[in-house]
Amino acid sequence: MTNSALKQLCISLAQAESEKKVVSILEKAGYWDDPSSWRDYGNNPNNFSTIGNQQSSADTALVEKIVNSVDAVLMRECLGRGIKADGKDAPGSIEIAQRDFFGIYDGKLSSIGSSQRADLAQKILVVATGKKGDPCYSIIDHGEGQSPSRMPETLLSLNKSNKLKIPFVQGKFNMGGTGALQFCSKNHNMQLIISRRDPRIARNEKDDDRELWGFTVVRREDPDTKSGMRSSTFRYLAPSGKIMSFSAASLSLLPGEYPDPYGQTWEYGTLIKLYEYQLKGFRTTIKLDPYYRLSLLLPGIALPVTLFERREGYSAHTQHAVLSGLSVRLDEDKRDNLEPGFPSSAEITALGQKMDVRIYAFRKGQRENYSKNEGVIFSVNGQAHGFLPSQFFDRKSVGMSYLSDSILIMIDCSNFEGRAREDLFMNSRDRLREGSLKADIERQLEDLIKNHQGLRDLRERRRREEVENRLQDQKPLAEMLENIIKKSPSLASLFVTGTRLKNPFNFTDVAAQDDFEGKRYPTYFKLTKRHTEKNPKQCPQNRKFRVQFETDAENDYFNRDKDPGDFSLTINGSIVEDYSLNLWNGTATLTAQLPKGSSVGSVLEVEAGISDISKVDPLGEAFFIRVAPPVKGGGGEPGERKDPASNQTGKDHKSPSRLALPNIVEIRHDDWERQGFDERTALQVKDDGQGGYDFFVNMDNVHLKSEIKVNTKIDSKILEARFKFGLVLIGIAILEHFEHQSDADSGEVEEGTIYKQIGTFTRATAPILLPMISSLGDLELD
Numbered sequence: 001m002t003n004s005a006l007k008q009l010c011i012s013l014a015q016a017e018s019e020k021k022v023v024s025i026l027e028k029a030g031y032w033d034d035p036s037s038w039r040d041y042g043n044n045p046n047n048f049s050t051i052g053n054q055q056s057s058a059d060t061a062l063v064e065k066i067v068n069s070v071d072a073v074l075m076r077e078c079l080g081r082g083i084k085a086d087g088k089d090a091p092g093s094i095e096i097a098q099r100d101f102f103g104i105y106d107g108k109l110s111s112i113g114s115s116q117r118a119d120l121a122q123k124i125l126v127v128a129t130g131k132k133g134d135p136c137y138s139i140i141d142h143g144e145g146q147s148p149s150r151m152p153e154t155l156l157s158l159n160k161s162n163k164l165k166i167p168f169v170q171g172k173f174n175m176g177g178t179g180a181l182q183f184c185s186k187n188h189n190m191q192l193i194i195s196r197r198d199p200r201i202a203r204n205e206k207d208d209d210r211e212l213w214g215f216t217v218v219r220r221e222d223p224d225t226k227s228g229m230r231s232s233t234f235r236y237l238a239p240s241g242k243i244m245s246f247s248a249a250s251l252s253l254l255p256g257e258y259p260d261p262y263g264q265t266w267e268y269g270t271l272i273k274l275y276e277y278q279l280k281g282f283r284t285t286i287k288l289d290p291y292y293r294l295s296l297l298l299p300g301i302a303l304p305v306t307l308f309e310r311r312e313g314y315s316a317h318t319q320h321a322v323l324s325g326l327s328v329r330l331d332e333d334k335r336d337n338l339e340p341g342f343p344s345s346a347e348i349t350a351l352g353q354k355m356d357v358r359i360y361a362f363r364k365g366q367r368e369n370y371s372k373n374e375g376v377i378f379s380v381n382g383q384a385h386g387f388l389p390s391q392f393f394d395r396k397s398v399g400m401s402y403l404s405d406s407i408l409i410m411i412d413c414s415n416f417e418g419r420a421r422e423d424l425f426m427n428s429r430d431r432l433r434e435g436s437l438k439a440d441i442e443r444q445l446e447d448l449i450k451n452h453q454g455l456r457d458l459r460e461r462r463r464r465e466e467v468e469n470r471l472q473d474q475k476p477l478a479e480m481l482e483n484i485i486k487k488s489p490s491l492a493s494l495f496v497t498g499t500r501l502k503n504p505f506n507f508t509d510v511a512a513q514d515d516f517e518g519k520r521y522p523t524y525f526k527l528t529k530r531h532t533e534k535n536p537k538q539c540p541q542n543r544k545f546r547v548q549f550e551t552d553a554e555n556d557y558f559n560r561d562k563d564p565g566d567f568s569l570t571i572n573g574s575i576v577e578d579y580s581l582n583l584w585n586g587t588a589t590l591t592a593q594l595p596k597g598s599s600v601g602s603v604l605e606v607e608a609g610i611s612d613i614s615k616v617d618p619l620g621e622a623f624f625i626r627v628a629p630p631v632k633g634g635g636g637e638p639g640e641r642k643d644p645a646s647n648q649t650g651k652d653h654k655s656p657s658r659l660a661l662p663n664i665v666e667i668r669h670d671d672w673e674r675q676g677f678d679e680r681t682a683l684q685v686k687d688d689g690q691g692g693y694d695f696f697v698n699m700d701n702v703h704l705k706s707e708i709k710v711n712t713k714i715d716s717k718i719l720e721a722r723f724k725f726g727l728v729l730i731g732i733a734i735l736e737h738f739e740h741q742s743d744a745d746s747g748e749v750e751e752g753t754i755y756k757q758i759g760t761f762t763r764a765t766a767p768i769l770l771p772m773i774s775s776l777g778d779l780e781l782d
Contacts, residue, residue, distance in 0.1 A: 001029075006246035010215045013192050014138075014253050015262060017130035019185035019275050022192075022217065031237060039238040041178070041218060042158030048231045050158055053428075054179030058279045059290075060384075060430040061179035063297045065139045065272055067383055068177050069124045070303045071169040072143025072270060077101040078168070079144055079201045086165040094302050094381045097168035102303070107382070107414075108561035109304060109324045110331050121304035121322045125254070126294075128286040129261045129310050134276040140254065142269045145197045147207045148214030148245040155193055155270065156216070156236055170302070170381050177272075179428065181218065181234060185276040189220035189234070192273040194251075199268060212245040258319040261310035285309045287321045296371055299326035299410055300382030325382060326370060327410070330360060331561060337366040339406075341454055341516060345558040346582035347567060348411075348448060350440040353420045354577060356412040356559040357448070361458055367406050376409045376445065378424070378432065385413070385425040386432035388442070391753050397446040399689035400455060401755065402462045407455070409445070412559070444580055447591070454555075454584040459689050466675070467665050467694055516585040518554030521614040522565075525551045525588070526621055536603055536624035539594060540631045547623065549588040553610070557583060565612040568620075571595055571604050598627045662695045663688070664728055669700040682762035682769075683727040685735070685755050695731055697724045707770045719770060726769050731758050 001009070009029060016022045026032040041047045055061040074097050075085060083089050091097035095107035102120060105111040112120075123142045130136040146154050153160065158178070163169050181189045194215040202210040217237045223229050237244065253271060256263015282289040286309045294307075301324065309319040330343070339361040346357040362370075371377075376388035393404040400407060413421065423437045432438050449455060528548045531537040539545035557565045558581070569576040569592065579592035590608060598604065604627065609620025667675050667684075675684065679702040686694045698704075704723045708716045738754045 003246045006244055007213075007248055007251075009244070010194060010213065010246065011251065011253070013215070013217060014194060014251075014271065014273060016275070017136055018134070019188055019190055022185075022190055022275060023188070026217065026237070031239065034239075037237060037239045038219075038221075038235040039152075039241060041156060041234040041236055043152070044158060045229070045233055046231070047158060047234050051178040051181055051234055052232070054182075055428045055430050057430065058180070058183035058277065059282065059293050060297060060428070061177070061183055062137065062139075062274070062277070062279065063294065063383065064177040064179055064429070065274075066124065066126065066294070066298065066301075066305060067170050069139055069141035069143060069270070069305075070301065071163065072141050072145070073123050073303055074101065074168055075166075076142070076144040076198050076201065076269075080198065082204075090166070091168040094168050094170065098302055104302075106562060106564065107300065107302070108327065109301070110328050110561035114322075117304045117324055117328075118306075118322050121306040121324075124303060124305045125308060126286070126305060126323075127255050127261060127308040127310055128290075130276070132311055132313060133283065135279070135311060136273055136275050137277045137279070138271055138273045140266065140269065140271045142266075143198075144201055145268045145270055146195045146214065147197045147202070147205075147210045148195075148212055148243040149207055149209050150197075151193070151195060151214050151216070151243050152238075155195060156218075170383060178234070180274055180277070181220065183278045184274050186278070189218075190275045191218045192216075192275070193218065193236075193270070194253075195270040196268045209245055212247055213251070214243040214245045216243055255308045255310050255320075258314075259310055259312045261308075285311075285314045285319070287319065291321050291323060292370070294323055295326045295329050296374065296377070297384045298323070298382060299377055299379050299384060300412070301325040302382050326377075327358075327561060330370065337362055337369070339363055339458055341555055341585055344452070344454055344555045344582065344584050345560070345564075346448055346452075346580065347558060348441070348444040348580040349578045350444050351420070351437050352577055353413070353416050353437070355415075355441075357582075358410045358412075358556065358559055359449075359452065359455070359582075360408040360410070361403065361455060362406045362408065364406060364462070367408055371408050375404070375407060376411060378411050378413055380413050380416070380421065380425070380429075383429065385429045388432075388445075391756065392442075392445075393449065394687060394753075394755050395446065396687060398449050399687055400449060400459055401686040402459045402466070402689070403455060406458075406462075407449075409449075411441075448580055448582055451589070452582055452584060453587065456689070463686075463688060463694070466696075467663065516555075518557070518586065519552045520554060520557075520563075521612055522551050522553035522557065522610065522619065525549050525553070525608075525610045525619040527623055528587070531623040531625070533603060533605075533624045536626040538628045539625050540628045541594065541598060541600055542630040544591050544593050545625055546589065546591045549590065549608070551583070551586060551588055551610070551619075553583060553586075553588070555583055555585065557610075557612075563613050565610050568607075568609050568611070568618065570607045571625075573605075594625070594627060600627050600629050602627050662693050662728060662732065664695045664697060664724065666699045666724070667696050672698075672700075680763055680766065681759070682766040683731050683758060685731050685758050687755075693735065695728050697727055699724070701766055703767045704770070711770075711774070714774070722773050723766075723770055726773060727762050727766070730762055730765065734758050734761065 009025070012025050013022060016025060023032055031037045041051070055064065074094070078085050078090055078097070091100055098104035098107055103112060109117055125140045127138045127140065128135045129138065181191060184191050192215070194213065196213045197210050199211065218234060221233050221235055223231055250265040250267045252265050253262055254264035254266045255261050279290065282293055286307045291307055305323040307321045307323055334343070342359065342361045344359040346359065348355050348357055373389050374387045375390035375392050377384050378386045390404045392398065393400040393407055413424070416424070420437060423435055424433055426433055526549060528550050537545060537547065553565065558567060567581055569579055574595065576592060579590060581588060581590050604625045605622055606625055607620065607622045609618035611618040667677060672678060675696060677698050681698045682701055683698070684696040686696070688694050699720060701723070704720065708719050711719065734757070735754065
C-alpha cells in the first residue's frame, strides 16, 4: 500500500464507531481473513491466560489506560530533557517528577491552580464518541509515543520489565493495560492503537522508522480445536510480521468543538480506541457518572486529564471536564458537603508499613455524589488499588452503623516497601489480597475509627436525630416483649437475665462546643498530662501505650494537599515506625508499640514532635514509660492458646453476652426517604455504638397495611404489635446466630453485612408474617 493509502486506512479505523465498521474496513483492505496478517499479542499464543486474568470491571481497566498515558507524559518530559529514565539523574519518584517537570508540589494537584490544571490536562484526553448506548472511548496523550518497530516490545508486550527500573512511573506490572480488551466490542474485543514518537526524542534515536506513525488493531480469536488451541487468543494486525506505518506531520484526530470528534490536529503520542466499550452502569455523558467514577478510582492522579463528550444528543454549556481526582473534588467542595472539622488526618502503621489516612465525614446524603459502596480507598501514587466496603463501618468493632453511608476514608500506601505492596494488592490493582497485612490494617482502622472523637460525636448526633423523638414510653413495650419471651425458654435464652429496657437518651442539656479553628502552622504541641521520669506512664509489656497532645493545628495538618506537617517519634533515641496518630479539634492521640525486647521495670524515654516548612525546630516534648508486667486478655502474644471454655464460672474466659432488650423505633411513611425505606421495607437494624442495637420497624409496610384492611376481625393495634414484635424477634434471632457463628470463627457471614441480610430476610418474610402468626395459632391436629 502507498503512504497515502496507509494513512487513510489509519484515519478510517480511528473514525470508525463500531466493531462492524472496523471489520468492514479490514475486509475491504484484505486483512481480516488473512491469518498471516495477524501476530500473537506479546508473541505468546497462550496470552489469554494473562490478558483474561486482569481487572474484573471495565472501569478499573479503563483506569489502567489513563495511568499508562500519565506514565507516557512523564517519560516524555524526562527523555525530552536528555535524562536517561533509569539513570541517576532521573526523578526518584512520581512526586519528584511532578515537582521537577510541572511545578506540582507534594504530589498534590491542588498545589496548582485550576487554570494551570486545565492547561496541563490537554496533554491527556479521554474522548467519548459513537452511540450513546455503545460508546467508544479514545485515550489520547501527548506522551513519548513509540516508533512502529518499538510497539511490539512496548505497547503490545506482556510480562516484560520495561518500567520496573524506572522509579517515577506507575505501570510496573507490564500488562500493557490489557485488562480493557475483554470489555471492548462484544464479538471480537477490538481496540485500535496509533502511536508516533515525540520528534524531540526521536531526533536523538537511531530507529529507521523513528519519525513514522505506527498503527494496529487488536482482536480476540476464538479457540480452534482443530489446531489444538483450547482458549481464545488475542492477536494484532501486522502484515508480514510488521506494524503498519506511514509518514505524516500530523493527524486530525483530536476533538473539535462539540459535537465534532475529529476537528483538531495531533502530532505525536499514543491513541488507544476502545470500540463499543462495555462500561455498564455509566451510560450518561462522560462529564457525569464516568467522571465521578474515574475521580474515585484515581483519587490522587498525578496529572489532570480532560474528558470530552462528543456523542450527539447531549445539551450543555460545555461538553468537557477536567479530571483531577477525588482529593481535589473533595477539597473544592468540602464547605457544602462535609461536616464541620473534616477532613481529619491520621497516621497508622501495620506490620511496619506506614500509611497516611484522611477521614471524610459527609453531611447526610452527600457521600453518594462521591462514592457508592466504597468506604475505604487504598491508593498508591494516586491510583486506587483496593477497597473496603461501607459495611466495614457496621462492624461491632467499629461501631459506626449510623455513619456507614457518610464516612469515606482514603489511605495512601505509596510508602509501602515493594514486598508489602505485593502482599496487600493484587497485580490487577483493583482488589486486596487476604493475609496478615490486610488483617492488621483492618485492626488498626477499627481502633482508629471507633475511638475518633469527631466521629463518635457525629454518630451520637445522628442517632439522636433518628431515634430520640420517635422513642415512645418504652415501659409497656418492654413489659409486652418480656411477657412474650418468658413464655418461651428458647427466646429467653437470647437475652441477658434480668435486663430491662432503658431510655438510651437520658440526656442532660449542655452548652454546644465552640467551633474549633485550627492554625495552618501550629504554635504548640504539648502533652495533656505530663509523664516524668519519676512518675512515668505505666504500660504492660504486651500492650500498646496511648497518650494525648494538645495543639492548635488544623485537623488535616498531617496530610493536607499542600505543605503538610510531619510527625516524628523516638524511644530511647531510636526511630519508631509502629504507631498510629489521629488529630481532631486540638487533640492528637498517639498509640504506639513498645520496642521489642523491652524488659519489665525498665523506663523508656519517648520524644514526640511535629515540624513543617514554617519551623526551624520541631514542636514537641519528651515523656517516660515504665514497662509493667504483661496482662492477660486481648494483648496476649500471638500463638497463645487457652483451654476451651466450660459451663462453670471462672476468670479464664468471657462468656458471650446475650442480647439485651432492643430499642424499637417505629418508622412511618413521612420518614421513609430519610431512613432509606420503601413500602416493602420491614426492619432495619443498626449498631448503636455502645454495645446494643436499634431496631427500626416500618409501621406503614404495604403488607401490614393490606392485612389491616382485609382482616377486620382483629384490632389493628394487635396486628401492628404482632408485626412489630414478630420482626424484632426474627432480627434478634439472626443477630444471636451471627454472634454465635462469630464466636465459633466459622466465617459463615462477613461481619458488617449482617444488617443488610436482616433487611433482606425480613423484607422477604413480611408478606407471610401476619398470616402465618394467625393461621398457625389456630392450627389443630385431627
